[in-house]
Amino acid sequence: MKGIVFTEFLEMVEDKFSTDLADRIIETANPESGGAYTSVGTYDHKELVSMVVALSQETGITVPNLLHNFGRHLFGKFLRSFPSFFEGTADAFELLERVDSHIHIEVRKLYPDAELPKFDTRRIGPNEFEMIYSSSRHFQDLAGGLIDACIDHYSDKISVERVPCEGGFVFTMRKN
Ligand code: HEM
Structure with missing residues (x-):
């Protein structure tokens, strides 16, 4: 998993909690890499899982909730760092449709060793959209965030329902 995910995670911990806590969860997780992450490096995604588990133990917030919040935080970073991916997209459905077919393809050009999930998308009707997440890393909570x-970025009023399916999770979104 790319270092940008790790550096953003630790930045979120520092911002929302403290630098001390960020140091402590690295100590507890004791990652093989040593924990000095750089945004262009590549690390085992299990190191992220260990740090999230350590953060959960320290804060009492569940692992799924932490990953969901981290997904929200990460979206803000993507928005600031990769504004061109958002140009010309009118709403959340359009942007989400482009993650697999365009955005992550460009991401792979930038970072050839990126470990990206698979998304199958389908328009069910003018107000309904489906996105199926599959990944051996099981970061469906991160995807949810x-x-x-x-959806918030485009100020769309959309409800999201998530159900497990073979090999992943189906996110069904409906415009209200
Ligand atoms: C400009 C927008 C985006 C950029 C630049 C971007 C880039 C990235 C990068 C760099 C990674 C890490 C790859 C690695 O660790 O090797 C990643 C992973 C991921 N991305 Fe995106 N992404 C974007 C939008 C999205 C959106 C909107 C979603 C949600 C549907 C999404 C879902 C994910 C998930 C769930 C992962 C974790 C890896 C996994 O589950 O296997 N991304 N993305």
Whole structure:
């Protein structure tokens, strides 16, 4: 997993909690890499999972909630760092449709060793959209946070329902 995800995670912990807590969760998780992450490096995604578990133990916030909040935080970073990916997109459905077919393809050009999930998308009708997440990393809660932040970014009124399916999770979104 790319270092940008790790550096953003630790930045979120420092902002929302404290630098001390960020240091402590690295100590508890004791990652093989040593925990000095750089945004262009590549690290085992399990190191992120260990740090989230350590943060959960320290804060009492569940792992799914922490990953969801982190997804929201990460969307803000993507928006600031990659504004061109958002140009010309009118709403959340359009942007989410482009994650697999365009955005992550460009991401792979920038970072050839990126470990990206698969998304199958489908328009069910003018007001309904489906996105199926599959990844061996099982970051569906992170995906949920990214999706919610995307909906908020476009100020769309959309409800999201998530159900497990074979190999992943289906996110069904309906415009209210
Ligand atoms: C400009 C927008 C975006 C950029 C630049 C971007 C870029 C990235 C990058 C760099 C990674 C890490 C790859 C690695 O660790 O090797 C990643 C992972 C991921 N992205 Fe995106 N992404 C964007 C939008 C989205 C959106 C809107 C979603 C939500 C549907 C999404 C879902 C994910 C998920 C869930 C992962 C974690 C890896 C996994 O689950 O296997 N991304 N993305």
